Amino acid sequence: MCTCGDVRHGPEVRERRLAELRASRRTVLTAASGLAFSSAVAATAGSAAAGEAGRVKGAEDLRCYVLVVDGCRPDEVDSALMPNLRALREQGMYWPRATSMPVMETIPNHVMMMTGVRPDRSGVPANAIYDRELGEVRTMDLPSDIKSRTIIERLNARGLTTGTVLSKEYLVGIFGERATHRWEPELYIPVSDHAPDLLTYNALTSMVDELDPNLVFVNLGDIDRWGHTDLTGTSLRLMRRAALLQTDTLIGQFLDSLKSSGRWEKSIVIVLADHSMDWSLPTNVISLQSSMDADPLLGGNVVIGDNGGADLVYWTGPGRQREKAIKRIREIAEATPGVLKAWDRRTPWLRLGPEAGDVVVFCQAGWRFSDPDPVTSNPIPGNHGHPATRAIPFFIGGGHPVVEAGKVSPKHARTVDVAPTIADFFGLRTGKRAYDGKSRL
Numbered sequence: 001m002c003t004c005g006d007v008r009h010g011p012e013v014r015e016r017r018l019a020e021l022r023a024s025r026r027t028v029l030t031a032a033s034g035l036a037f038s039s040a041v042a043a044t045a046g047s048a049a050a051g052e053a054g055r056v057k058g059a060e061d062l063r064c065y066v067l068v069v070d071g072c073r074p075d076e077v078d079s080a081l082m083p084n085l086r087a088l089r090e091q092g093m094y095w096p097r098a099t100s101m102p103v104m105e106t107i108p109n110h111v112m113m114m115t116g117v118r119p120d121r122s123g124v125p126a127n128a129i130y131d132r133e134l135g136e137v138r139t140m141d142l143p144s145d146i147k148s149r150t151i152i153e154r155l156n157a158r159g160l161t162t163g164t165v166l167s168k169e170y171l172v173g174i175f176g177e178r179a180t181h182r183w184e185p186e187l188y189i190p191v192s193d194h195a196p197d198l199l200t201y202n203a204l205t206s207m208v209d210e211l212d213p214n215l216v217f218v219n220l221g222d223i224d225r226w227g228h229t230d231l232t233g234t235s236l237r238l239m240r241r242a243a244l245l246q247t248d249t250l251i252g253q254f255l256d257s258l259k260s261s262g263r264w265e266k267s268i269v270i271v272l273a274d275h276s277m278d279w280s281l282p283t284n285v286i287s288l289q290s291s292m293d294a295d296p297l298l299g300g301n302v303v304i305g306d307n308g309g310a311d312l313v314y315w316t317g318p319g320r321q322r323e324k325a326i327k328r329i330r331e332i333a334e335a336t337p338g339v340l341k342a343w344d345r346r347t348p349w350l351r352l353g354p355e356a357g358d359v360v361v362f363c364q365a366g367w368r369f370s371d372p373d374p375v376t377s378n379p380i381p382g383n384h385g386h387p388a389t390r391a392i393p394f395f396i397g398g399g400h401p402v403v404e405a406g407k408v409s410p411k412h413a414r415t416v417d418v419a420p421t422i423a424d425f426f427g428l429r430t431g432k433r434a435y436d437g438k439s440r441l
Ligand SMILES: [Zn+2]
Pocket: 070, 071, 105, 106, 107, 224, 274, 275
């Protein structure tokens, strides 16, 4: 099933998550706007231990806003529905060849943005994984799921302040208490588990006006959610089009507020998506669980983590049969209509790490996975996770002199480039192998 809005936990995971939240120190500030923000008791605590002591001269005057337009396709920025984003792109720096990274899902790509490293280092390869320790498929929404240091923590350690304004419940979960100031929505739309962009926008402007962090990381979820659930489907996409228009208008208002408040000249605004969106026909559904269960070797020894356009397949049988099982899983998957390719997870370029299981199966454009149940697991037409959903918008605007107006780059920018770009902007020194991504400044 597509797990974008889906939270699947057993009681053990819920308990662990609650314990993690209870253990963190925080205060809740109610801003003048009436919105509540959670804030760290001491923003600079632990800076010596983090090995990044000392302030960077002038960095406290800089502002960086990362706006993730969740699930937006690059061609949608060109449409008449997004004039504000298009203008920001034309007046800033633009990477037309930019892509999301495998698995092209929300959680791993947001984690790549903030850690600057691929999933074999971040520990977060997908939205839904089979947790071998727990013995169940679960959403990766625990703060402890992220195994490497985020740019948020690096900035905090240098005495700078950070904010997260995340519309999706699982993103609030996985980024946890890392930022100095966090918005934790009180209202999520049922089923999609995201806060509408109007609320997210209000939280963003209120946080910037009243707390003014150096970095704010924002997820706007409406475009993605209406992409998934819009029952006008593959042709009309009426709700999706309405969401594009509204989100663009809100971003336009935010950019205006940066200009009228005097922040524009010291700001960069990084706009990108975490993945794009593909729509499947009702007949183009792939379900691998029953074929695996019918096989004499694999039956009862395979669990699937469904990620919409990608299935993560885990061998749970004896270790001595693993190599044989991987071969068999790939053969069965690749013989199934709609499957693009079944990769051995250890294939070097994938860089997904052991949490992603043994075989990674991608679907073709216009298809989706629905596992384990072919009917109920993933009934919605819009999906991502597969290579057809790699292309993303990626551009940097803002009034800071580092922004070269009208620059169009032929280079391949990726979600993993965001953290090194932020580090570069704030003047943090970064070791050669610290990041898998590159600064785009
Ligand atoms: Zn997403």
